[in-house]
Amino acid sequence: MSEISQNIVDSIYNQPLISNSAIQLINVIGDKHHSSADTIQIIECDISLTAQILKIVNSASYGLNKPIETLAQAVIFLGEGELFRLAVQACAGSVLKNALPFYESEPGVLWAHSLKTGLAAKYLAPLVKESINAEIAFTGGILAEIGKLVIGQFLMTRQEEIYDFLNKDESFDNFLLLERKFLGTDHCQVGGELAIHWKLPEVLCQCIANHHSPRLAKDEFKSHAYIVHISDMVAMMSGKDNGIDCLTYPLDPDYVKYINIESSQLARIVLDVDKDFAKIKSSV
Numbered sequence: 001m002s003e004i005s006q007n008i009v010d011s012i013y014n015q016p017l018i019s020n021s022a023i024q025l026i027n028v029i030g031d032k033h034h035s036s037a038d039t040i041q042i043i044e045c046d047i048s049l050t051a052q053i054l055k056i057v058n059s060a061s062y063g064l065n066k067p068i069e070t071l072a073q074a075v076i077f078l079g080e081g082e083l084f085r086l087a088v089q090a091c092a093g094s095v096l097k098n099a100l101p102f103y104e105s106e107p108g109v110l111w112a113h114s115l116k117t118g119l120a121a122k123y124l125a126p127l128v129k130e131s132i133n134a135e136i137a138f139t140g141g142i143l144a145e146i147g148k149l150v151i152g153q154f155l156m157t158r159q160e161e162i163y164d165f166l167n168k169d170e171s172f173d174n175f176l177l178l179e180r181k182f183l184g185t186d187h188c189q190v191g192g193e194l195a196i197h198w199k200l201p202e203v204l205c206q207c208i209a210n211h212h213s214p215r216l217a218k219d220e221f222k223s224h225a226y227i228v229h230i231s232d233m234v235a236m237m238s239g240k241d242n243g244i245d246c247l248t249y250p251l252d253p254d255y256v257k258y259i260n261i262e263s264s265q266l267a268r269i270v271l272d273v274d275k276d277f278a279k280i281k282s283s284v
Contacts, residue, residue, distance in 0.1 A: 004185045004193065011150050012194050018143070021046040022091035023198060029084050029135045030201045036080040040071045043087055052090040053083070059283035084135050085122070089115060089280070092142050100148055102155040103243035110145060112277070113235050113242055117141035119276050120231035123269045127260050128223050133203075140207035140228040141235075143200075147191025147208070151183055158182050175245040176212055188212055212249045226258040237270050238277075 004012075017023065024042045028034045043049055050071060057074050058067050068074050075083050096111040103110075118141035125134035155162065162182055166172060179186040192209025200208075206221040207228045217225035229252060236246050 002180075002184050004190060005183070008150060008154060008183070008185065008190060009193075011153070012190065012197055015150060015194055015197070016095065017198060018095050019046075019049075019091040021049050022088055023200070025084060025087055025091075026136075026139055026200060026204065029139075030133060030203070036075050036083075039080055039084060039087075040075060043071055043083075049087060049090055053086050056086055056090075056280075056283045061279045061283040081135055085118070085138055088139055088142055089118075095146075095149070096142075098149070100152045100243060102152045102159060103148060103245055105243040109243060110148065112240075112281075114142050114145055115280065116235035116238060116273050116277055117144055117228070117231045119273045120234035120269060121227050123272055124227050124231055124234075124259060124261070127265070128227060129258055129260060130223050132223050132227070136201070136203055137207075137224055137227045137231075140204055140211070140224055141231045143191070143195065143204065144208055144211040144228050144232055145187065145191065146194050147187030147189070150190045150194060151179060151185070151187050154183055155179070173248050174250065175248040214252055215254055223258045226252070226255045230255050230259060230261075234266070234270055234273060238274055 021042055025039065028038050028042060043053065053071070053074060054068065056062075057078065058064060064077075068077060071083070078086070092114065093111055096114050097108050098110070099105060099107045100110055105113075118138045121137040121141035122134060125132060125137050162178065165181075166178075172178060176186045176188065188209055188211060192205050195205040195208045202218075203221045203224055206217045207225050210217040210225045211228045211232055214222060214225035214229040232249075233251060236242055
């Protein structure tokens with residue numbers, strides 16, 4: 001991959017953080033020696049995040065007989081993994097809900113796609129042939145497309161030129177190659193650099209940078225990268241909440257080396273993801 005141009009690098013450094021709370025949570029959940037008390041402590045220090053989580057847990061979609069009033073009660077009811085996922089969803093939403101005009105994504109479309117990718121990763125994690133951190137896989141799904149936040153603006157400046165090119169070559173169906181042709185980089189490489197700038201764990205940087213080319217991930221992170229790769233495909237298969245680049249990325253057939261999944265299971269996961277997404281959408 002070629003070097004990223006300086007103006008894109010500058011834009012990476014100017015991107016707002018996903019949130020300090022999210023960064024702390026991601027680093028804590030990646031430590032196998034952490035406790036649920038560590039997770040609760042980070043969330044409790046963020047008043048807005050605590051309020052969002054309690055609002056979601058007490059929404060009609062959870063059907064509680066009596067309200068949950070504290071994070072300690074929430075972790076007993078939900079489990080630490082689900083509490084972590086709710087926290088990351090809430091933190092990432094503020095960054096990912098913007099429109100991406102070049103990708104023809106209205107406000108909220110990128111967020112919906114990212115959430116579905118994360119949910120798919122949650123279902124795929126138990127099917128991986130080696131033990132992995134399911135919460136990290138979920139987070140990798142949520143953040144896989146962050147590079148679009150940066151390069152979308154640069155693609156817009158060349159929109160007319162790009163559309164003229166596509167009209168002349170209708171067989172050009174790989175969006176990564178399109179991004180590279182006009183910018184010398186793509187949203188995967190830029191997303192990986194943004195993840196490094198945010199000081200995310202290396203496993204997440206590798207997932208984000210290689211979610212469309214998981215075989216390029218470092219060996220110790222390949223299982224996570226392939227989960228995010230397949231999860232992104234699941235999100236696109238839902239047929240909604242996708243941009244103009246939907247289903248324009250190749251499937252890496254080597255996923256079968258890392259994930260034990262049959263077509264019937266994949267179809268079931270697509271349905272489960274849509275069901276979970278509808279539940280989350282009704283709770284916020």
